[in-house]
Amino acid sequence: MTILERPKGKATQQTFERFYRNEKMKLLKVKVLCMVIFYIFIIMIPLMALNYKFELYKLSNLVQFICGLLYFIFYYVLYLLLKDSYFATAVYLIYHKCINFLVFLLYTCKGEALKTSDLKKIKLNNKILYCDISTDECQGQCYATCFDILKTLKYGKITFLVIGIHYYDEPSMHVLYVNNNWCFDTNIRMQFEYEKYLNENDTCIFKEFDYESIKGLSYEEFKRMHRKEIESWCTKNNYFSFSRM
Numbered sequence: 001m002t003i004l005e006r007p008k009g010k011a012t013q014q015t016f017e018r019f020y021r022n023e024k025m026k027l028l029k030v031k032v033l034c035m036v037i038f039y040i041f042i043i044m045i046p047l048m049a050l051n052y053k054f055e056l057y058k059l060s061n062l063v064q065f066i067c068g069l070l071y072f073i074f075y076y077v078l079y080l081l082l083k084d085s086y087f088a089t090a091v092y093l094i095y096h097k098c099i100n101f102l103v104f105l106l107y108t109c110k111g112e113a114l115k116t117s118d119l120k121k122i123k124l125n126n127k128i129l130y131c132d133i134s135t136d137e138c139q140g141q142c143y144a145t146c147f148d149i150l151k152t153l154k155y156g157k158i159t160f161l162v163i164g165i166h167y168y169d170e171p172s173m174h175v176l177y178v179n180n181n182w183c184f185d186t187n188i189r190m191q192f193e194y195e196k197y198l199n200e201n202d203t204c205i206f207k208e209f210d211y212e213s214i215k216g217l218s219y220e221e222f223k224r225m226h227r228k229e230i231e232s233w234c235t236k237n238n239y240f241s242f243s244r245m
Helices: 010-053 061-082 086-108 116-125 127-134 142-153 194-201 219-236
Strands: 157-167 170-179 182-185 190-193 204-210
Touching (some): 010 061, 010 086, 061 086, 086 190, 116 127, 116 142, 142 157, 142 182, 142 219, 182 194, 204 219
Antiparallel strands (some): 182 190
């Protein structure tokens, strides 16, 4: 299915930018929440324990302030000494996993395109794909990820379309997994009502493929079959197509 382009212009870009800005604010809130949790457990709770252990609260305000300042200086020096160590790497990985878990729980799992049962099926049949979806590994990998979702679940469809994402000052080809009138966007790991997503992003659809269209094909074979057609269409309409497709 091919849909005629909608008018381009500032209004289109503003609509898209507003939509993505609102969704990325949700991801930022998760990161801030994790930072606050780590701050409380790594810095504030030990500080409170020291305060009551040595009864620093009985000292004057100036002495408490100096002790608190020395405490934070100690942490900063410790950070400088350990920032390139295996310990710091381990802490960062734990922090990153917490962010991924919260995003996956609060946003990726919420929707009708990929239900809990669908995610369980993906986890059972394709653990690498499940890992990509449950972390940020699927960001920027919309072609392969959506193809693998459709190939694994055997229902739904993948939609090749152009939205307001710009690369090299040109709108870029993007791919969504669509099911039950909802879609999954790998770029922000969220699900949306399909019609609402199309309206918010001022979309131009190129083609849609169901399971029967890719049945028996590997991703590499699928690429070879459609790459020239996609690149030709993008070139004709001044769109950007990722060379890896």
